[in-house]
Amino acid sequence: MALDDPHTRPEPPGDGPRPGPAAADVPPFAGDEALPCGRLLSRVWEQAQDAAPATDPHTVSCPYCREAVEGLATVNAATRVLRAEDPPGLHAVAGRVMEVVRAEVRLGLLLPLADSDRDLRIAESTAAKVLRQAADTVPGARAATCRLVPEGDGSDVRVTMTLAAALDRPLPDRAHQVRRSVFHSAGQDLGLAVTAVDITVVGALEPWPPLTVGPGLPTHGGTQ
Amino acid sequence: MERTAFPPLERDLPERDVPDRLLAVRAAEGDEDSFAVLVQRHGRPLLALARCMLGNPQDAEEAVQDAFVGAWRRLPEYRYSAEFRTWMYRITVNRCLTMRRRRPSPLSLNTVVEPATGDAWSQPARSAEQDAAIAALSRALAALDDGQRICWILREVQGLPYKDIAHVTRTSEQTVRGRLFRARRSLQEAMGPWR
Amino acid sequence: MTATGTTALLGVAADAALTVPGVAGLQPRLAHRLAAAAATRADPMPHRTPPEAGIRADRAPDGSGWHIEVRCVLAEGRRALDIARNVHDQVRTAVISHLPVPEPVTVTVTVTRIAARYDAA
Structure with a gap:
């Protein structure tokens, strides 16, 4: 569908914690490894996947970090294709769901x-x-x-x-x-x-749909 | 606003601009049309999620259909402890896991996804090598354990924040990040030959 | 009245209700709806529930006359009360004239749904 609908289009991840070197005091994950520069592989990957590129001067200049990040390039390229894949048709699914829902109508009093x-x-x-x-x-x-x-x-x-x-x-x-x-x-x-x-x-009541700026999934729900 | 761009169901519904939470309250009281808006609003990412988890569109449709019907039945007891979207993700993930256990269907080796337009990888046409790489990713994904696969799909394909993934999988953000790391590592190793 | 007779009575009541302007259809009762949903699941072809499924006809406990219940789905755009009145009167008249001998007939009309334009079909 050509519609530019914020509910249905997965965005590249652009949120969540961005643990850089400051998070080094957190215990490493099972199977993690330290690169020759001292950084943990898991953190370097997280930073590369979650944060905007080139925000950390170390990663930009460090050959070990760069190599680690490049190691994910193939996975990332294939993931982009997976992300852009057309999901199965919603129309038929929605129709069948609503048929069951109407059959199970809750009348109330x-x-x-x-x-x-x-x-x-x-x-x-x-x-x-x-x-x-x-x-x-x-x-x-x-x-x-x-x-x-x-x-x-x-x-x-x-x-x-x-x-x-x-x-x-x-x-x-x-x-x-x-x-x-x-x-x-x-x-x-x-x-x-x-x-x-x-x-x-x-x-x-907040404005709906919420205005989203830049990448990231829209915030859902407008009331507390 | 270009109204014609909406599918008919959504276009005509007066509830289109109502937030999820209110729609869920209305649906819990028996308002089917509010539920129809929720289905339209969240169906596509859930289908994409189910397809990634189950490997084929038919099973994905069945899983999402069952998830929505289950949600409709449980709405009167849904206490809005989680956002509707997160709640739906959880129901869908659980449905997919049940279906996988019931009939462990390995991903088809011939699964070929449609190329994305404007992607450097797909211009002008994807090579056989690239198709093979994507099939390899799908196979590697199917070989991950459930927890890792779910976390990886929710993060890398669906773009959910760690907090929501933790909510969907009923675990901590730290566990989510650990699973993501191990998933990335396994996928990277599996994709080694295509580097 | 025989079972065939009751079926005919249901048909007469359904026809009368469906001719009232503003009535979009009759709401099948639960058993019919579940049967239809099960049929749809097994067979992708659309399943048609007969309109009589939205009517219930009962003999009065003392055997003197009939009670008819009509569950109807209305189309948007007219006052529900006016349509329900009209359904009530039309069904009652049709059933009375269908009975071979004069008997008292009471009718209950229940509006179960008001169909929006997009799903009136």
Whole structure:
């Protein structure tokens, strides 16, 4: 696929600890060996694979270190090809997964729709999905959990929702907007008699997808 | 944004810009569409991982399919102790290990990977010698012990940080680095004739 | 009513529900869904669950009349309550007119899913 998608493209490693000579006090790995210059082979390789090239003046000038690093060149070249290899098709796999998922649908509670004469119900998971979408229409708000419970003997329903919200505006303000949107959707899209919408903001919403600069895999997850 | 570049499933989903953690919460409550976004978002690297571990695309597809279905079933108990991505990697790795134990399928000697465009190694066309070198890498990889192979693939092919690899393999970063070293050493020796 | 009669009743109810605008399909009950999933796994050809799998018909405990349960998947874009009402009334009317002798019929409509545009097919 031609898409430049940060989720799917493996990047060359560019993170993690970069133990150089300073890490020499860490016990060596089993099978490690010291080069004639005194450096451990494992550390020289780590440095070469993890860090930007030529950051350590010793490695650049030391013939033993250079030779050790060059020893990995063939493996690295073959690895690059392996990395660029097209993985098997996601489309078919995703289709089969979703078929099983839909067959194992989790309905949740069955809630009464607002009709006093007929026996009409809607699955909690379906109603929750619609109400979450209503919450998501408020800029800077994204719904997390959404639970619905019947109240009393009639068709009244109470909604409890948690939100991730951007911090650029007062939270009560945003929660109010979400509540209004949820009430409206419950009446307009579903026909549920919602009596109350309890909202708790549980996390800060960061921009998504995260902006990544330079190499390295994107950071996943936007809330705490 | 070039919307047409997205596959249909992902393009039309309103959940596309929702972070993993929220999608996982929603999926745990039965929202299939949120789960579909997670499958789209993480499926490709997981398939690449499974292919590296199992050596062929058919087994990789089966492993990833089973991993996602297992994740869907376990989501209500998933307590977000790990990022969804790390959790999925762990489930997929375990699935691959089970499949390997069930039917230890040696990597096909004829496994030939598609050349990457723009790679000096593949321009203009890969030589028979290069194909042989890549087949040698695949064979050497298959000969590593499971722990070393997993660490090497997650680091060198998938680019995961040491911390995440430690999480996926339930071990320490120090152990991950030790396994990486031994994996590099074995692979280097196996690739000796192609230097 | 004989077993064949019940099957015919299920078919009548399914047809009535499926003609209601906004109904995208009927939700097969668990046993049917599992059977379909197993069939798909063994055989890559798409497996079709009959629409009657989304209907359940029970005799009232005292034998006086029928209770019908319809589980339906709606298409996005209309109010769920309005479609459910319509399904309820259409199914009830169709079942009553199908019965050879007048009997009381109660209907429960359950909306199990609202299909987004991309998976309505």
